[in-house]
Amino acid sequence: MTLDNTFKALADPTRREILQMLNDKALSAGDIAKSFNMTKPSVSHHLNILKNAELVIAERDGQNIIYSLNTSVIQEVVQQIMEFFDIGEDDNETE
């Protein structure tokens, strides 16, 4: 996990919307694709970028591939972003 991949992944509005959807609940690639005005391969491309950035996890369930947030890595990402800006180095923001 690198901040470079993370920020590049987060730089696209479609990908951020996907993350928001997954924040609610895990979804199949097809269900995700339905929400967007773009072809399945295009959405698949975005999912792949999110997966490479380790922001999501993909697991096959029969014919479907279920995407979900990689919450532990996301915690780490937020942590690193705070460190990047020299904020909250001691990890105790949720008091």
Place this chain on the structure above:
Amino acid sequence: MTLDNTFKALADPTRREILQMLNDKALSAGDIAKSFNMTKPSVSHHLNILKNAELVIAERDGQNIIYSLNTSVIQEVVQQIMEFFDIGEDDNETE
């Protein structure tokens, strides 16, 4: 300030490096440009993107233009990033 501009600004490694330099101390455009293996206009372009994203503030001082971190907006940005991931609001994701 929008997360879209913020993430797009943070997506470039040169711009992140500029922010890191400014985290240490405010610097003129020329001093920033010296650190990079690229022309001044290119660095100027990056500075402009950071300025539009409100991550930095530019102030003229004589012949120089001094860039510094916009710390209040950066606090806000980190806050919004945490909200984006649903962390630090009422937060109960770590089970």
Place this chain on the structure above:
DNA sequence: TCGATATTTAGATAATTATCTAACAGTCTA
């Protein structure tokens, strides 16, 4: 195994972004 469904991969094209050179604009000092 065949056909249907779900998803990805490959390859092409379009859109966006980074970078360059050349020229312009603001500020200082003599």
Place this chain on the structure above:
DNA sequence: TAGACTGTTAGATAATTATCTAAATATCGA
């Protein structure tokens, strides 16, 4: 005001990224 210095703007090109269509892969159920 001229000349030097600092920085930006304009316009062109190169590199990257998003998107599309067509084809391939994987799984399921009859």
